[in-house]
Amino acid sequence: MAARLLALCAGLGALGLPAPPGLPVHLGPGFPAPAWKNISCWSCRAMFTALDIALQFDSNLDEAAVVAATKLCIDLKLAPQDICAQAIGLFKHDVIAAWINSILKPSEICGLLLGIDCGRWDIYSDWNVTLPDTPKPPVVPPKAPRPSAPVTRVLFLTDIHWDKEYSPGTDPDCKDPLCCRRGSGLPPRYRKGAGKWGEYSKCDLPLRTIENLLQHLRSDHFDLVYWTGDIPAHNVWHQSRRDQVVALDTITALLRRHLGHVRVYPSVGNHESTPVNSFPPPFVRGNQSSAWLYGAMVAAWKDWLPKEALETLGRAGFYTVKLGPGLRLVSLNMNFCSHENFWLLVNSTDPAGQLQWLIGILQEAENSGDKVHIIGHIPPGLCMKVWSWNYYRIVNRYEGTIAAQFFGHTHVDEFEVFYDEETLSRAVSVAFIAPSVTTYIDLNPGYRVYQIDGNYPNSSHSVLDHETYILNLTEANRSESPKWLFLYRLREAYGMDTAFPADMDSLIGRLAQDDRLFHKYWYLYHKGHTTQVCEQACKTATLCALRTGRADDPHLCKDLHKKGTYGETRRLWRQRKMC
Incomplete structure (x- = not known):
């Protein structure tokens, strides 16, 4: 007991x-x-x-x-x-x-x-997925498309975290884990209360800010929308299933109203369930199962997804769909890799058979010459070690098929580079991690637009560039009509010719050597607002995270450490899991 x-x-x-x-x-x-x-x-x-x-x-x-x-x-x-x-x-x-x-x-x-x-324990024992006997095709390095080639614009939204209790004027520095809401009380006279559009504190967003964002996006052109979850607020101690479904339906309806002309492809965040992080494998039946959540998602998203995708979504929260000639999308339920999912203490061996299913999808795509985009909420480098290493192995085997990976969860602007397993030196893939819509914690609201190699024969469907936009809260809270602003463009900001895996690996090396460039990265990492100073251990931890698509692998960062910094680096690096 x-x-x-x-x-x-x-x-x-x-x-x-x-x-x-x-x-x-x-x-x-x-x-x-x-x-x-x-x-x-x-x-x-x-x-x-x-x-x-x-x-x-x-x-x-x-x-x-x-x-x-x-x-x-x-x-x-x-x-x-x-x-x-x-x-x-x-x-x-x-x-x-x-x-x-x-x-x-x-x-x-x-x-x-x-x-x-x-004390020793063996709950999380090692396991391995089974890769097919089909030999890996020869590696063909990606090439930049011709200037006149079509480009696909993908709007990427993640970590919206709508707080229906948000209340302007309340205390942004209350005693509770989430503030700026009814029950937070009023701030001292010498300090301002929560702003109308959001606040630099441990606060989530009011609905007006989310709707203002979507109204702003109506004037732009997008070919696709990837939406990687975390819809409800961080009041995780006081949520019901009804609360979660209301949040799901409310934000889905707003997306459909304002972006109805574009197809949206969602994935499941860790905050969608209640209790938070509670995602039992499909063999769990009855009242403890996630059927209530997946069923609500099927009902909310049925106009966006085909029947086959809705079937696996309703069973275990993941799916695949053909986006067009030569391109397939896989949406993963990354809660089955999460340290915080306490159901994995019962059985953590490839929960729901998701990774083995992924291998089957990738092999089919390879056989037909298709490329694949993977979306999910939690980045692979923050997953449980055995799950993460198996996923890394899959990415290595299918590097010629996986054209791009997209995740959220950390609320900040970063990425994870994957390397070949033999030498850990040749970059084979990148997991792009976009910043959050929410302010939580101490951030500007933001969103991302990816430029993807477009639809034409033999397209790589790779990420060519991306742009990040923010709402500057200092300026917005002085206005009745806030303006969403362009923050930066990846290749322009860092002087890159392309954004392929080798380029992102090279960027990490340049960030390590050039303090001025790193300080720029640190500013953009926080969506243009930070009071934190990043000293050596912090810098090492930050750069280590960019190399660590495989969880808890010290070999990926050993050259970054200076004497006496390893322990502090690990502590700071692990803070990325705190979302």
Whole structure:
């Protein structure tokens, strides 16, 4: 039963508990500081042993675990008392169901919380996908298209995070994990309240800002829209299934109203479910399954997707669709790779068979000479290690077929370069990571437009360039009619001839050598607004993230580290998981 308490403590991830190796217990920046580091291994084992014994004699075990977990949340000052109680109440049924077959000993629990020096555990065992025997075709380096070749413009939206409780004038620096909303109170007299269009703080967006963005986009031309999820706000301690479906339907309706002439291709974010990050594999049935969410998505998106895509979306949240001659899209449910998805503690081996399914799609595309775009929410480098390494292996095998990868989740503007597995030196693919629509945390709202090699025979369908646009909140909150502004164009900003994998790898090297160029990158990384100074360890961590499409691989960054910076670099790098 100690495992049941630990499961509920995993729910406290919504309140900012850190993510020790393997344990899905943290959610985002702006939440309280880690507290587990203050517990010794001996104390941890003693605590969970005592709880184990006590709970065995309690006639209402689940309620006892709820009470104990709530007290733990309050004692460790993870959140105010009312939020601790609400979060535990929200998470208890799903998390206990996920852990019902994962009973661990106190030493194993403490190994999860504090690291393997305190106890070993084998929940996340290694596994491998099966690649077909078909030999990999010879590698053909990409070439820039002729100047007159058609270009496809793809609008990319991610991490909208609509807060229906957003209220101008409220305190942007409240005690709760999410502010600028009813219940946040008023700020002190010397400080301004939340702005009309958004705020530089731990706040999400009002509906008026999202609608203003979509009204602005109506005047532009796009051939496709990729939309990679995270629709609801960060009030994860107080959400219902009805809340999530309302958010899904509301934003979908706005997209259809303002961009109705363009087909939209969505993917599933980690915030779509409640409890947040709760995505059980399809074999889980009944009230704990995700059928309520996938069914709502099928109903909302049925005009955008063909029948075959709706079938796999409704089963497990992923799909594929033919976009046109020579090009196919794959939308992945990246929650099946997530550290924070506590259902993977039951079974983390290729959940829903998604990666094996992906291999089949890519092999079909290779056989027919098609290119493939992959979209998803969580970038591969932030996934669980075994999932990430398997995905990396797939990207290596099908580098000639995968034309581009697009992700979101981190809220900032970055990318991940994939290298050949033999030498880890030749760049084979890039996962572009676009900035968020939301301000959370301390950012301007933003969106991305990709220029893709267009539809013509033998097109590479690769990313040729991209543009980023923002809403400058300082200026917008002084106006009744805010203006969305062009921030930068990739190749122009960094002096690049093309944006192929080798070019992005070369950019990382230039950023490492040129401090002025890195400071420019740091500014654009934050969508044109940051007060943070990035010193050496921060810079190394930032550059390491650009190389790390394969999670927890020290070989990819070993040449970046200076003496004494590795530990700090790892700490800063792991903060990217906090969204």
